[in-house]
Amino acid sequence: MDLLDKFDATVALRASLPFENADPFKVVMQEIISETEAIIDGRHTILAGTNNYMGMTFNEDALAAAKKAIDDFGTGTTGSRVLNGTYNGHKALEATIADFYGMEHCMVFSTGYQANLGMISALGGKDDFVIIDADSHASIYDGCSMGNATIVRFKHNDVENMERRLKRLPEGAGKLLVVEGIYSMLGDAAPLKELLEVGKKYGCMTLVDEAHSMGFCGENGRGVAEQLGVEHLVDFYVGTFSKSVGTIGGFAVSNHPKFDVLRFVTRPYIFTASLPPSVVASATASIEAIKRSGNRRAHLWENARQLHAGLKKAGFDLATPEAQSPIIAVHLPDAMVGTRFWETLLLEGVYANMAAPPATPAGMFLMRVSVCAQHTSEQIDEIIKRFTITANKVGLELKP
Amino acid sequence: MASTQTLEKIYDLIAPLNKRGIELTPETTFAAGLQLDSLTVMDLVAEIEDEFDIVLPLNLLPNLETIEDVANAVEKIVSEGN
Numbered sequence: 332m333d334l335l336d337k338f339d340a341t342v343a344l345r346a347s348l349p350f351e352n353a354d355p356f357k358v359v360m361q362e363i364i365s366e367t368e369a370i371i372d373g374r375h376t377i378l379a380g381t382n383n384y385m386g387m388t389f390n391e392d393a394l395a396a397a398k399k400a401i402d403d404f405g406t407g408t409t410g411s412r413v414l415n416g417t418y419n420g421h422k423a424l425e426a427t428i429a430d431f432y433g434m435e436h437c438m439v440f441s442t443g444y445q446a447n448l449g450m451i452s453a454l455g456g457k458d459d460f461v462i463i464d465a466d467s468h469a470s471i472y473d474g475c476s477m478g479n480a481t482i483v484r485f486k487h488n489d490v491e492n493m494e495r496r497l498k499r500l501p502e503g504a505g506k507l508l509v510v511e512g513i514y515s516m517l518g519d520a521a522p523l524k525e526l527l528e529v530g531k532k533y534g535c536m537t538l539v540d541e542a543h544s545m546g547f548c549g550e551n552g553r554g555v556a557e558q559l560g561v562e563h564l565v566d567f568y569v570g571t572f573s574k575s576v577g578t579i580g581g582f583a584v585s586n587h588p589k590f591d592v593l594r595f596v597t598r599p600y601i602f603t604a605s606l607p608p609s610v611v612a613s614a615t616a617s618i619e620a621i622k623r624s625g626n627r628r629a630h631l632w633e634n635a636r637q638l639h640a641g642l643k644k645a646g647f648d649l650a651t652p653e654a655q656s657p658i659i660a661v662h663l664p665d666a667m668v669g670t671r672f673w674e675t676l677l678l679e680g681v682y683a684n685m686a687a688p689p690a691t692p693a694g695m696f697l698m699r700v701s702v703c704a705q706h707t708s709e710q711i712d713e714i715i716k717r718f719t720i721t722a723n724k725v726g727l728e729l730k731p
Numbered sequence: 732m733a734s735t736q737t738l739e740k741i742y743d744l745i746a747p748l749n750k751r752g753i754e755l756t757p758e759t760t761f762a763a764g765l766q767l768d769s770l771t772v773m774d775l776v777a778e779i780e781d782e783f784d785i786v787l788p789l790n791l792l793p794n795l796e797t798i799e800d801v802a803n804a805v806e807k808i809v810s811e812g813n
């Protein structure tokens with residue numbers, strides 16, 4: 332029996348999409364010109380589908396720190412954090428993040444995916460309950476599958492639906508409520524104040540994943556919990572370096588006095604190699620830079636609002652009533668239009684993300700645009716203009 | 732064996748989702764029989780939870796293939812809760 336036969340339906344689905352000139356799963360960035368531009372297939376393209384929200388990938392301090400770390404410490408650690416893979420740099424990075432969040436403890440993981448896997452599977456034990464939003468990122472679902480807790484799911488951002496479920500759980504049981512600050516497909520913010528208050532009322536410990544909100548939400552860029560003034564209700568934050576921080580890696584922070592024991596019981600922390608010194612050094616420099624980036628944050632929000640307003644005015648069907656994050660998503664009617672729109676837009680010189688089920692909620696097809704603090708307002712106008720041209724070319728009806 | 736009463740309640744919840752008009756029996760399966768996609772299943776699970784005032788954990792779902800599987804699981808959870 333061929334073990335790959337079970338994927339035939341997936342192959343057929345992929346083959347049924349009418350891509351002619353480009354394939355969204357096979358895009359190659361030939362040259363990166365800047366944070367906001369690349370050469371794709373020989374074409375000069377505006378990047379509007381990265382997670383480089385704060386534009387830190389070419390930050391001068393981060394570049395210099397990474398180069399120095401390579402020279403001083405080499406290309407990799409060749410070991411786990413709990414063996415030979417913890418260098419001074421890893422400890423300094425953990426101190427920098429703890430300070431950024433104003434918390435006591437931090438653990439750096441090799442990716443944000445692993446941070447969620449590790450935290451959720453370690454915290455949720457056999458007799459515990461993990462309560463998650465239905466639209467949670469795959470890393471949260473996978474953390475649930477990896478652990479032994481009972482998993483309870485509530486309707487996306489629905490406080491009342493969550494409370495009804497919390498009410499049914501045994502009073503004294505261990506409970507971990509896991510939510511995100513910004514949800515990455517629609518770019519919508521969570522009502523964290525209400526969610527966390529109700530969670531606390533029912534005795535939950537809380538974990539907030541600020542992957543898509545760190546850097547620009549809240550006065551210091553800690554995320555949506557800071558923005559909404561509810562940081563005191565957060566027991567654990569999870570975050571990533573792969574978005575605003577502009578490199579790769581993940582972390583968890585907490586004030587819990589017993590936090591450090593997690594280093595010895597969290598398998599995705601232990602059984603993998605630690606981040607290379609250059610990545611650690613650039614993450615540290617980038618987070619330091621983000622702390623001082625008030626103007627950049629302000630410009631990012633201006634870009635997000637300009638794009639949202641422009642696309643709305645042009646008559647696109649937007650996923651959120653206003654810009655709640657730098658992720659601005661546009662609804663498309665079906666896979667056919669979605670595919671042709673994405674392809675035509677790319678040929679017009681704009682790279683955005685086509686988001687389709689199962690990554691999207693409720694079977695939606697979306698063109699997901701994410702803006703960068705380094706986009707100029709002229710580039711944002713250009714994105715809006717090319718969206719409109721593309722809509723006309725593919726026959727998408729606009730309702731200005 | 733689940734009671735007729737439990738089965739009937741579940742049939743009522745499935746009825747509006749049963750777009751193909753498949754006959755509902757204890758042996759009817761959700762994926763092959765009713766051809767419900769995972770999102771519809773999710774809504775259905777939420778409705779069953781609310782109807783019986785229980786939590787139907789996500790971890791159980793892969794083992795629940797037929798309507799009777801669900802009815803049995805529901806009754807087990809209801810009886811454990813009392």
Ligand SMILES: Cc1ncc(COP(=O)(O)O)c(C=O)c1O
Nearest residue numbers: 442443444468515542571573580
């Ligand atoms: C909400 C959320 N959590 C975690 C991650 C994982 O981040 P990383 O790229 O560091 O693995 C992502 C990124 O895709 C995410 O969207």
